[in-house]
Amino acid sequence: MKVPFGNLKAHYHAYKGEIDEAVQRVLDSGYFILGPELSKFEKEFEQYLGSGHVSGCANGTDAIQLALAACDIGLNDEVLVVAHTAVPTICAIRSTGAQPKFVDIDPATYTMCVKDLESKITEKTKAIVPVHLYGQMADMDPIMALAKKHNLKVVEDCAQSTGALYNGRMAGTIGDFGTFSYYPSKNIGAFGDGGAVATGSKENSERLNMLRNYGQSKRYYHDTEGINSRLDEIQAAILSAQLPYLNEWNVRRREIAQRYTEGLKDVVETPVEREGSVHVYHLYVIQTDNRDRLIDYLAEQSVQALIHYPIPAHLQKAYAYLNYKPGSLPNTEKATQRIVSLPMYPELTNDEIDYVIESIRSYFTNCSQEKQTTESPLNAGTQSYEVAAKSGSIS
Numbered sequence: 043m044k045v046p047f048g049n050l051k052a053h054y055h056a057y058k059g060e061i062d063e064a065v066q067r068v069l070d071s072g073y074f075i076l077g078p079e080l081s082k083f084e085k086e087f088e089q090y091l092g093s094g095h096v097s098g099c100a101n102g103t104d105a106i107q108l109a110l111a112a113c114d115i116g117l118n119d120e121v122l123v124v125a126h127t128a129v130p131t132i133c134a135i136r137s138t139g140a141q142p143k144f145v146d147i148d149p150a151t152y153t154m155c156v157k158d159l160e161s162k163i164t165e166k167t168k169a170i171v172p173v174h175l176y177g178q179m180a181d182m183d184p185i186m187a188l189a190k191k192h193n194l195k196v197v198e199d200c201a202q203s204t205g206a207l208y209n210g211r212m213a214g215t216i217g218d219f220g221t222f223s224y225y226p227s228k229n230i231g232a233f234g235d236g237g238a239v240a241t242g243s244k245e246n247s248e249r250l251n252m253l254r255n256y257g258q259s260k261r262y263y264h265d266t267e268g269i270n271s272r273l274d275e276i277q278a279a280i281l282s283a284q285l286p287y288l289n290e291w292n293v294r295r296r297e298i299a300q301r302y303t304e305g306l307k308d309v310v311e312t313p314v315e316r317e318g319s320v321h322v323y324h325l326y327v328i329q330t331d332n333r334d335r336l337i338d339y340l341a342e343q344s345v346q347a348l349i350h351y352p353i354p355a356h357l358q359k360a361y362a363y364l365n366y367k368p369g370s371l372p373n374t375e376k377a378t379q380r381i382v383s384l385p386m387y388p389e390l391t392n393d394e395i396d397y398v399i400e401s402i403r404s405y406f407t408n409c410s411q412e413k414q415t416t417e418s419p420l421n422a423g424t425q426s427y428e429v430a431a432k433s434g435s436i437s
């Protein structure tokens with residue numbers, strides 16, 4: 043059996059009728075940018091979130107940039123963010139001219155550590171970007187309390203957590219802004235790039251609509267400096283066709299996670315769900331020692347496992363100028379060396395999940411047999427023979 047990390051082809055074929063109809067409708071309409079499909083999807087996504095206003099944009103990176111720009115964040119401002127995230131979160135902060143200041147993670151949930159966050163607030167801090175990583179939301183109540191105390195804006199990066207809940211509240215509806223990515227492999231994905239920003243404030247939403255469209259309030263009237271970042275009509279129509287299925291897909295992701303956890307909890311560290319939160323498992327991430335060996339072994343069994351993410355943002359070459367040294371974010375760096383993401387998408391079958399579980403279990407059985415063999419006196423003799431042969435003392 044072969045289990046790839048993702049299978050967007052299977053996803054398309056499962057919904058082909060509805061997707062093809064949506065694309066054809068747009069092609070026939072001759073309307074491709076800022077038209078009725080976008081307005082329709084924005085309304086539908088607002089209903090899905092249960093509150094606020096939604097502005098579609100070109101991708102999840104722009105969504106963060108637009109939200110920060112709507113808060114007037116720019117040069118010389120500091121934005122607090124985790125380094126354990128997809129680097130686009132950091133790209134977006136830098137696009138505004140602001141400096142990212144890195145906060146460590148809570149090792150159990152991989153989300154922002156509130157204690158570390160508090161210790162890093164300075165005069166220059168203007169905003170916090172909590173990242174709801176892997177499908178689980180950051181601990182929003184204490185984050186919002188700190189933001190209120192220090193008068194900071196909060197932009198929730200929900201790229202990996204559409205539909206996740208924190209004490210009954212949807213990802214993207216707690217901070218000043220919630221930003222979403224519709225990258226194809228996300229919990230709901232476009233067939234290309236796409237993104238959105240949600241906000242509870244009508245005024246903010248009007249500002250976002252100008253910012254994403256060259257700063258125009260109406261055609262040829264540019265009231266503010268903006269960018270070009272729009273969710274096109276074809277992608278909006280494809281997203282509308284899929285939105286009714288999102289909850290069903292998230293339920294399936296949770297079932298898959300439960301099956302993995304049952305099958306693996308005695309051999310690896312399995313994900314922890316924060317009490318009161320609903321994790322939507324964009325990624326199912328385990329931890330183990332020697333994870334590269336496990337990934338190689340799984341590849342031999344035709345199971346594709348990946349690492350999200352192998353190098354944290356503060357140690358990336360691109361951000362060397364920020365002068366973070368190894369050891370500066372200990373929980374982040376430890377997680378980075380031990381994490382493995384297993385295949386996770388709603389179309390995975392139970393047979394495929396069980397095959398992944400069996401492959402991981404057989405790896406650990408082999409490891410413990412290997413350990414016993416290397417520890418046997420007979421083998422100790424063989425090893426010293428090899429060492430001696432290499433050093434040239436026997437020929």
Ligand SMILES: Cc1ncc(COP(=O)(O)O)c(C=O)c1O
Nearest residue numbers: 101102103128130131201223225
């Ligand atoms: C946590 C996080 N933030 C932001 C982004 C950026 O989204 P996009 O690829 O749509 O620009 C991604 C997607 O890769 C992500 O996973």
